[in-house]
Amino acid sequence: MLKFKLYYDKDVEEDWLKKMCLNGWAFKKFFLGFYTFEKCEPGEYNYQIELLDSWNGEKHDYSAFMEDTEVKVISQWWRWVYLQKMASDGPFEMYTDxxxxxxxxxxxxxxxxxxxxxxxxxxxxxxxxxxxxxxxxxxxxxxxxxxxxxxxxxxxxxxxxxxxxxxxxxxx
CATH class of the missing domain: 1.20.58 (Methane Monooxygenase Hydroxylase; Chain G, domain 1)
Structure with a gap:
């Protein structure tokens, strides 16, 4: 499924992605306001969006680091990175302190x-x-x-x- 939305607020965007997943749609890709979703088990994933300090092309290193923490880099748009983690692994919060x-x-x-x-x-x-x-x-x-x-x-x-x-x- 393809949906178009424009967000300026990462918290609202994260909530929407979580809601879509609760309805059985897993986020797979983002490009210029277009979100791609695939069918999934309702509530299978949790999402976080992170703004990186810079994006210098070290995507592989960042992805490898995230995968070590059981977090998958789903999509990246400029300095914004979309992250996914299995809901069965517990709450997903990038910044806890x-x-x-x-x-x-x-x-x-x-x-x-x-x-x-x-x-x-x-x-x-x-x-x-x-x-x-x-x-x-x-x-x-x-x-x-x-x-x-x-x-x-x-x-x-x-x-x-x-x-x-x-x-x-x-x-x-």
């Missing part, structure tokens, strides 16, 4: 901050084109870029909120 969770959400926050800056530059350029030409086409793209900027800003804010929650938990 508070510091590593804070580090991961900082990585995600910084990743999206860069994307936000790029989108804001595009937004202002498009807004200037709209003002200078009065074109409805430019106005439509300006609104579209504003929506994208707000979606990215929401993720940055959510990551910041999660980091603050973890820091508060750590201080208790």
């Amino acid at each position: 508070i510091e590593s969770k804070i580090t991961q959400y900082n990585k995600i926050k910084n990743f999206f901050k860069v994307a936000l800056v790029v989108e804001l530059i595009c937004f202002f350029m498009e807004a200037m084109a709209t003002i200078n030409t009065g074109s409805y086409i430019f106005a439509i793209f300006t609104v579209l870029l504003a929506v994208i900027c707000l979606a990215i800003l929401q993720i940055v804010w959510k990551c910041k909120w999660k980091i603050e929650q973890y820091k508060h938990e750590k201080d208790m």
